[in-house]
Amino acid sequence: MSATIIDGKAFAADVRGRVAEQVGRLNDAHGITPGLAVVLVGEDPASQVYVRNKGKQTVETGMNSYEHKLPAETGEAELLALIERLNADPEVHGILVQLPLPDHMDSDLVINAIDPAKDVDGFHISNVGLLATGQKAMVPCTPLGCLMMLRAHHGNLSGLNAVVVGRSNIVGKPMAQLLLRDSCTVTIAHSRTRDLAEVCRGADILVAAVGRPEMIPGDWVKPGATVIDVGINRIERDGKRKLVGDVEFVGANRIAGAITPVPGGVGPMTIACLLANTLTACCRANG
Numbered sequence: 001m002s003a004t005i006i007d008g009k010a011f012a013a014d015v016r017g018r019v020a021e022q023v024g025r026l027n028d029a030h031g032i033t034p035g036l037a038v039v040l041v042g043e044d045p046a047s048q049v050y051v052r053n054k055g056k057q058t059v060e061t062g063m064n065s066y067e068h069k070l071p072a073e074t075g076e077a078e079l080l081a082l083i084e085r086l087n088a089d090p091e092v093h094g095i096l097v098q099l100p101l102p103d104h105m106d107s108d109l110v111i112n113a114i115d116p117a118k119d120v121d122g123f124h125i126s127n128v129g130l131l132a133t134g135q136k137a138m139v140p141c142t143p144l145g146c147l148m149m150l151r152a153h154h155g156n157l158s159g160l161n162a163v164v165v166g167r168s169n170i171v172g173k174p175m176a177q178l179l180l181r182d183s184c185t186v187t188i189a190h191s192r193t194r195d196l197a198e199v200c201r202g203a204d205i206l207v208a209a210v211g212r213p214e215m216i217p218g219d220w221v222k223p224g225a226t227v228i229d230v231g232i233n234r235i236e237r238d239g240k241r242k243l244v245g246d247v248e249f250v251g252a253n254r255i256a257g258a259i260t261p262v263p264g265g266v267g268p269m270t271i272a273c274l275l276a277n278t279l280t281a282c283c284r285a286n287g
């Protein structure tokens with residue numbers, strides 16, 4: 001028997017539809033249009049695609065999109081000055097600085113220069129702390145999207161064993177915080193974890209966020225578990241370019257109870273949650 005496929009594309013379309021509806025109402029009732037500023041430094045091809053998609057979907061949901069594309073050799077002071085202007089701009093409710101930044105920039109310094117109320121990525125140290133202490137925070141988009149799909153599939157997550165493979169600030173750590181907030185028993189595993197296979201086999205919920213193509217084989221999955229595959233890895237197989245996740249899909253699909261595909265799983269939810277966060281930031285800014 002194969003697993004239930006968790007259709008992130010359909011989930012994301014639903015989230016975008018609800019955001020668009022609320023943006024329309026906000027505009028009709030109060031004449032307010034949420035605005036998202038996206039800053040891209042350099043010409044990284046993958047980042048360019050992400051930024052283009054973000055801008056397109058922002059406009060499609062009725063919000064204003066402000067794109068700032070800066071050359072790779074831009075100085076840190078210049079980027080910080082732009083962030084200051086965006087912080088002070090009342091038309092801008094959300095600010096996202098696309099990562100990774102060029103090597104000569106200090107990403108932590110740049111992220112922490114963003115007004116936490118406009119930090120729609122949820123990466124500012126204040127939002128990280130608020131999330132960790134169970135307070136009202138801006139929540140990072142990819143883990144938020146994963147949580148929404150898990151809640152929709154399971155209903156209540158309380159008491160489930162969750163294993164998050166990967167300890168990044170963008171996905172692994174905030175994902176663990178969100179699962180803990182929903183009363184899961186959470187393990188964060190990583191490249192130094194001893195007997196990773198056994199740790200994974202104990203997971204009712206397995207979240208893979210390591211960025212290594214098909215690193216988790218099917219026989220690491222507990223029968224009936226829910227597998228959330230955050231990986232988006234470009235590989236070449238049989239002379240063809242392909243996108244694969246961090247989980248070996250065919251094997252895992254035979255054993256899991258539910259699984260997100262790549263593409264069409266977690267990916268589309270990330271931008272949908274960014275739009276939702278921008279709407280939230282706008283509503284909070286306007287009381």
Ligand code: GUN
Nearest residue numbers: 096097098099100121141
């Ligand atoms: N680069 C890869 N993922 C992300 C993300 O979620 N936000 C930002 N700002 N940069 C990224």
